[in-house]
Amino acid sequence: MPGHWLLASLGKRVLRPGGLELTRQMLTRLRPSAADDVVEFAPGMGVTARLTLAQRPRSYCGIEREEAVAQHLEARLGGGHVRGVHFIRASAEATTLASGSATLIYGEAMLSMQTPEQKARILAEAFRVLQPGGRYGIHELALLPDAIGAAERKAIEREMSMNIHVGVRPATVAEWRRLLQSAGFELEWETTAPMHLLEPRRLLSDEGWRGALRIACNMLRRPGARRRVLAMRRVFRRYGSHLSAVAMVCVKPAA
Numbered sequence: 001m002p003g004h005w006l007l008a009s010l011g012k013r014v015l016r017p018g019g020l021e022l023t024r025q026m027l028t029r030l031r032p033s034a035a036d037d038v039v040e041f042a043p044g045m046g047v048t049a050r051l052t053l054a055q056r057p058r059s060y061c062g063i064e065r066e067e068a069v070a071q072h073l074e075a076r077l078g079g080g081h082v083r084g085v086h087f088i089r090a091s092a093e094a095t096t097l098a099s100g101s102a103t104l105i106y107g108e109a110m111l112s113m114q115t116p117e118q119k120a121r122i123l124a125e126a127f128r129v130l131q132p133g134g135r136y137g138i139h140e141l142a143l144l145p146d147a148i149g150a151a152e153r154k155a156i157e158r159e160m161s162m163n164i165h166v167g168v169r170p171a172t173v174a175e176w177r178r179l180l181q182s183a184g185f186e187l188e189w190e191t192t193a194p195m196h197l198l199e200p201r202r203l204l205s206d207e208g209w210r211g212a213l214r215i216a217c218n219m220l221r222r223p224g225a226r227r228r229v230l231a232m233r234r235v236f237r238r239y240g241s242h243l244s245a246v247a248m249v250c251v252k253p254a255a
């Protein structure tokens with residue numbers, strides 16, 4: 001089971017490297033409002049979707065690759081409950097959405113697990129679906145420093161992929177910038193935060209006391225899952241000085 005679904009099965013809701021605080025900073029810059037047609041790539045547990053929906057956008061569409069996850073979100077937050085809110089099973093590489101149909105797109109902790117070709121296809125899709133002047137936000141894993149050596153990068157990718165059970169291919173901050181710019185976007189804002197996904201203080205601030213307690217109890221009941229979570233945390237700590245969370249907001253230039 002991929003690490004993010006293992007964490008979700010233990011009760012973890014926030015699955016992105018910079019936590020809720022970095023998400024909030026990104027949303028402050030993206031400013032979702034009643035005038036927006038929003039598309040979220042990879043909504044996962046729907047945590048950011050709820051924050052965005054609280055701003056009552058004109059429409060919202062979550063594009064989630066996992067069928068069961070998309071169906072769960074649709075049943076909880078979508079279609080039947082709120083007009084103009086939908087979650088569909090599709091890849092962010094080919095959303096099936098009309099060109100220029102969104103004013104705001106964002107995605108968190110989803111590009112970092114894609115190959116360079118997939119990253120380029122997802123960014124091209126975001127560019128296509130956005131109206132000129134539309135905003136695009138990302139919140140991803142970054143490697144430090146920009147001049148990180150090839151051997152260190154390979155070791156981090158290999159160990160993280162082995163532990164998390166999905167391909168992990170983060171870029172450096174300078175590479176994320178270049179990727180967005182090569183897709184045609186103009187960068188407006190960026191910031192970084194520590195990659196503390198599994199550190200106790202971050203768990204508390206992301207999940208609250210009740211959530212953290214629920215995760216701790218589930219870990220006690222499931223020794224196999226506990227071992228895997230602790231192994232993931234060991235890798236995050238071993239490479240802590242090379243890992244960061246990064247958020248960027250850019251715009252599709254007006255035609």
Ligand SMILES: C[S@@+](CC[C@H](N)C(=O)[O-])C[C@H]1O[C@@H](n2cnc3c(N)ncnc32)[C@H](O)[C@@H]1O
Pocket residue numbers: 004013014015016041042043044045047063064065066069090091092093107108109110113
């Ligand atoms: C680490 S989780 C992050 C979930 C959520 N964005 C968050 O930050 O809590 C990765 C998510 O990306 C989704 N995903 C991965 N590749 C995708 C793709 N090409 N299109 C849509 N969703 C994708 C997975 O199904 C999963 O929900």
